[in-house]
Amino acid sequence: MVDVAWSLDGKIALVTGASSGIGSHFSRVLARHGAAVVLAARRVDKLNDVVNSIIREGGKAFAVEMDVSSSESVDAAFAIIANQVGVVDILINNAGVSGDAVQLSDVSLDDWDFVMNTNLRGAWIVAKEASRRLVDAGKSGSIVNISSIYGLREGVFKLPYNISKAGVAQLTKTMAAEFSKSKRAIRVNALCPGFFDTELNSEFVNSDYGKKYISKTPAGRLGKLKELDGPLLLLVSEAGSFLNGVLLPVDGGHVIQPV
Template sequence: MTSSLLLDKVVLVTGASSGIGAAAARVFAREGAVVVLTARRKDRLDTLVDELRAKGAQAASVVSDVSVNEQAAAAVDFALSEYGRLDSAFNNAGTGGDRTPLHLMQDDVYDAIMDVNVRGLWNCLRHEIAAMLRQGRGGCSIVNNSSVAGLVAIPAAAPYIASKHAVVGFTRAAADEYAKQGIRVNAIAPGTTHSEITADWFGRNPGLEGLVNSLTPQGRTAAPEEIAEAAAWLLSDRCPFLTGAVVPVDGGFVNQ
């Protein structure tokens, strides 16, 4: 049954082909949103759109690499051309990179992480906000996907940590700058979550998942749907006085 948390809101989801992004597409659609999905993998986007439409949702997709400014702009333009407006965005696209000590990290790893996690967010924000401002009616919302690594340090992941701290900085700066124009900007900071990125990390680092879970009060890895539920609430009109917040969704990890 469709509920009303995001009823009739046009929501752009980046990094929507897997993990938290795909879960967000499903949760947002269930909550009544019109979802526009973007990622680099067309086959997965097509499959997800077909799944959502089969359930009665309004959904469309466009292939883009958000680290390329023109492609991020095209994703926003696609949402506008398909549905005439953009009410909300979940900037979820990201990459994890290698777990390597800082002094051994290679330039190409640093560049890949920063291009997606920081430049990609920068590209999305400026085009999403510009579109929302042109609409001139306020009531818009953006949620950026950071990480607990945007709030604390973890070993052997310096560029990733720096990139996720940058997500927090962009969130707070944009929230402050556009509050009076009726655009709310918040972030979520997920803890360890089942995804392709974490599966790769855990596969290459035996025992890592157990170690992280041992440091998490709830003692487990999150399902991506649990993270998506928090993003849905932040995007909704249920929290109109909340902007510039970074909400840990981490089983209590950063509360230690």
């Protein structure tokens, strides 16, 4: 018999950055485990494709346009969700961009702002709004922020990205600490993926340099999206009810690679 602690029946999940890659995959996984899933991003046509495929599988899914770098867009999207679906119990704060791959001296102000506004400020705005609505409704909830191994370890040529993801890691721990101090039943954890082949990094991981880099990591290969499913479900479901403020690498050991 399947342990009900892993079930998401009756839960409403919001996934940002659900129009491609990890976010669209997570939306399908959450729907298969019983959640009604709200998929958010800027490319609504792509969201609708994923929504339709979830519905064809028998799941519940809705699309909402959201630009996480705009607080007006986030507010408008939450108003639609509240009106049409309900209070979000599970937030997957996944929307992200990688920015330019350049040396420190060539990082532009525009690229810094673009990456920070999406990855860090955007994650904060969405988490703030989701948690405010949970508190107002007197409900418990689970927030999973998508950081990166580069939020935990050093990396080169991606200064704004790495700093934004370290910020997401600290956002995770600080929110978890504050909610537990104020006795709010909102758990906040983060997944820190290694390398997965998505739109974000396809060019790099399929380049000769990228393939060589990946071959030198402890696992010697890219992650498969399905290898994120167990960690995701653990953090969002009752199976992980005693996990709070955790930064969980899912990287085949990349983050503890000996120098």
